[in-house]
Amino acid sequence: MNTYKSHVEKSECPIAHALDVIGDRWTLIIIREMMFMGKHEFGEFLEAPEKISTNILADRLKKLSSLGIIDFIEHPQNKTKKLYYLTDIGVGLIDVMVEVILWVDKYLSTAPSPIIENIKNHTPEFIEKTKKNIQSWNEKNL
């Protein structure tokens, strides 16, 4: 592992780099809402069961946009609203999210869930289907 160590000392560690971007509970909850729940609007994110506050939500959406993980368009029915969506960089986080789900299921979760069973037994298919859902929204709206 010494070579990895010397790499970390020479340049920034990729995990530290990632955590600057996504190492925050609320940031990943917003990404979850967009990735798996098909949410696109500020008001929809507020409805997430974790009850994100408006100021944190506004802050994290701004941060995610500036980092290129999400982007937005004007809402077609309401010029004062925005429709947020995941960019390719954001969609690329699906493998991280799925590994998080599988880790929780394996080590922390106790309640059985047919959805988790599906993700566990058909991981590549679940990832493919989620990406297709996102792509089909993008094709219709962007």
Place this chain on the structure above:
Amino acid sequence: MNTYKSHVEKSECPIAHALDVIGDRWTLIIIREMMFMGKHEFGEFLEAPEKISTNILADRLKKLSSLGIIDFIEHPQNKTKKLYYLTDIGVGLIDVMVEVILWVDKYLSTAPSPIIENIKNHTPEFIEKTKKNIQSWNEKNL
């Protein structure tokens, strides 16, 4: 995606559950130090390039222990010190960590690195080798 949605509304979302545990920059930096850098001591964690403060470090080590992600033994050379190590739950986070590294490499990182190339081209072998390093420390010390 509606089935997933109804699951999330009925019980706690696994991503939210995970973020309660690991959704924090410092927590994952400590796990990184233990997992890839072979660090085990309080003083060693303080030396990480991100410069974690002693009070945050103490808090996160306590949290990680109470969650069963890490555990500790008395330092064989110094009774006032502890040796921290990853439990099976902690080691199970390696797939999440590796996906984070691969995501950063694919979308954020620009500087080429032989170590990242190695992780990218030999992911299962890298995971296996890391697990073996951890296991061999455990066999010697626990």
